[in-house]
Amino acid sequence: MNTLATSTPAPGTAAGVPKKKKRRRKYKKQNFLEFLCTVPALLLILLLNHYPLVELVRYSFTDWNMLRTDYDYVGLTNWKWLVTTLKTNHVLDSFRVTILYTIAHLVIIIGVGLLMALLFNRMTKSFAFMRSVIFMPHYIAMSSVAIIFLWLCNENYGVFNYLLGKIGLGPVAWLSSPVMAIWTITLTASWRGVGYDMLIFLSAMQGISKDYYEAAKLDGASSVAIFRRITLPLLAPTTAFLLVTQFISSMKVYGVVDVMTSGGPARSTEMLVYMLYQMTFEDYRIDRASVIAIVFFIFLMIVTALTMRWTNRKVNYDA
Amino acid sequence: MDKWRQLSPELRRKKIIHALQTIGAVVVTLVMIFPLYWMLITSLKTESEIVTMVPTFWPKELIFSNYVDAWTAVPFLRYIWNTLYVTFWQMLIQTVVGVLAAYGFARGRFPGKNVLFLIVLSAMMIPSQVTFIPLYVLIAKLNWVDTLSGLILPETVSAYMIFMLRQNFMSVDQSYLDAGRVDGLGILGTIRYVLIPMCKASVVTVSLVSFINGWNNYFWPKILSKSPETRLISVGLAQMKNIWQDLSGTGYYNTIMAGVVISIIPVVILFAFNQKYMLKGYSKNAMK
Structure with missing residues (x-):
């Protein structure tokens, strides 16, 4: 490292005027080595991401059920199954529940995250400490968070029902009511996720130039107006980033469902990935699960593309 | 007043x-x-x-x-050791593969670079929750179901990490790389003595994030480990809860909570020592 400080001008000049051909060959070798650096990553990505996707499509045309090692190609049978039994096969219900959860979760973590960013936007030591406390759940496994909330929401001995009883409410059937269970799951996941969004919003707010605020204050703008006209528009790129990344991660929720409800009661929290898992490892229907997985993937692609297009048009990138 | x-x-x-x-x-x-x-x-x-x-x-x-009960009721030490082992190798392979690829994509000049980088980016759009069936079959063909190697394999590469590191490596001024080359550094030397020291904060952050994600992973351990010998802590705790819930109405939640506390100690320690680094890293990466 210390040689760097005393280093000499750009390469090439030191070597005088080398023969062009030799130099080119040397560059070629260098470029090939640079390419080699990317090969392990590329091979692993192709093996672990793209190849399984192709295989998934292939499985969807077979009758493989995992109890057997051999299988036949059956054309569109599985796809027909999906369409013709749409009313009874619970796939639509699963989509509905997953989307409901995703929207509720995103509204809470982005909305509350933004409000909390405003509240905690003071650069003192005590506030920094409180911020890191709020961020801490993000480090705890979702499955552990689910266990903690199972105990908090316990319908007989849980502290939530006790506290609600104190103010004359409840008892709430947190997990035994099909209507309530999905909200309990959303609450649990949001408690873990909101600190991250707060942090991202805060650092985006720190990045906004003070000049805007001073100019607005000189013009006599109220703090509500400043928030609506300056802070909010300039946070649009951050919001877009959170929307796109967290939409996908919410749609593939699994652990919290598995630990808290196992899809119940009455399938009311059977999210897509949980359904896929059940079909594969409980019912051994690889063929049908593959069809649903492909539909799920296409759905993710379309929504991501739409969100990106929509936010690109709306977002103000001047900040 | x-x-x-x-x-x-x-x-x-x-x-x-x-x-x-x-x-x-x-x-x-x-x-x-x-x-x-x-x-x-x-x-x-x-x-x-x-x-x-x-x-x-x-x-x-x-x-x-x-705490004693939680520790002795299940092979807790085994779970912790398995989790550490799997998480450590995931982090190491991810970081080595990621740093190399990030160098190639940030600094390399070879034909087809952009197309190849698109392959990396597209991997971010293929969640393993969609492709887990073929991946499970692949791991089964390798005879790696219910082994620690099988648990490591699905997380050996992170497109997200490559993307982040590439951004950071691109922001290093070319003159530093040239200087290193004049001093006789090859590619590995350049990465080791120029790029990594200059992007230390990012490299540390992405590897720590990788460690925490590995420690907290639930999906693959649930699918791949069938016996206590290969069980990881996240699934172990959930299973403890499932079994005890059936055993008694109270579910022995005091003991389960003790287990949860033990399981989050490592990440809380990591967090406490690196929180400034990490919080900055998280938000910096989001801004890009």
Whole structure:
């Protein structure tokens, strides 16, 4: 490292005027080595991401059920199954529940995250400490968070029902009511996720130039107006980033469902990935699960593309 | 009070808002930390104390035997060791593969570079929750189901990490790389002595994030480990809960909470020592 400080001008000049051909060959070798650096990553990505996707499509045309090692190609049978039994096969219900959860979760973590960013936007030591406390759940496994909330929401001995009883409410059937269970799951996941969004919003707010605020204050703008006209528009790129990344991660929720409800009661929290898992490892229907997985993937692609297009048009990138 | 009256109305308003903000922040922090407090306090209570109709906010009798119970009721040490082993190798392979690829994509000049990078980016759009069936079949063909190697394999590469590191490597000025080359550094030397030291914060952050994600992973351990010999801590705790819930109405939640506390100690330690680094890293990466 210390040689760097005393280093000499750009390469090439030191070597005088080398023969062009030799130099080119040397560059070629260098470029090939640079390419080699990317090969392990590329091979692993192709093996672990793209190849399984192709295989998934292939499985969807077979009758493989995992109890057997051999299988036949059956054309569109599985796809027909999906369409013709749409009313009874619970796939639509699963989509509905997953989307409901995703929207509720995103509204809470982005909305509350933004409000909390405003509240905690003071650069003192005590506030920094409180911020890191709020961020801490993000480090705890979702499955552990689910266990903690199972105990908090316990319908007989849980502290939530006790506290609600104190103010004359409840008892709430947190997990035994099909209507309530999905909200309990959303609450649990949001408690873990909101600190991250707060942090991202805060650092985006720190990045906004003070000049805007001073100019607005000189013009006599109220703090509500400043928030609506300056802070909010300039946070649009951050919001877009959170929307796109967290939409996908919410749609593939699994652990919290598995630990808290196992899809119940009455399938009311059977999210897509949980359904896929059940079909594969409980019912051994690889063929049908593959069809649903492909539909799920296409759905993710379309929504991501739409969100990106929509936010690109709306977002103000001047900040 | 006299002093207060001497202040201008504007200043008074400011002070009130300031105080309200502090109170609000403290209240929100207390609400947010309550589940963690409750976890800790439950883990120190006796079995009879957790099933009272009126929960106690401080244990009548502090006991630590729940920790011993959790540790001995299941092969806890085995779970922790498995998790450490799997997470360590995931982090190491991910970081080595990621740093190399990030160098190639940030600094390399070879035909087809952009197309190849698109392959990397597209991997971010293919979640393993979609492709887990073929991946499971692949791992089964390798005879790696229910082995620690099988648990490591699905997380050996992270497109996200390559993307982040590439951004950072691109922002290093070319003159440093040229200088290194003049001093006779090859590609590995350049990475080791120029790029990594200059992007230390990012490299540390992405590897720590990788470690925490590995430690907290639930999906693959649930699918791939079938026996206690290969079980990881996240699934182990969930299973403990499932079994005990059936055994007793109370579910022995005091012991389970003790298990959860043990399982989050490593990440909390990591967090405490690196929080400034990490928080900055998280937000910096999001801004790009």
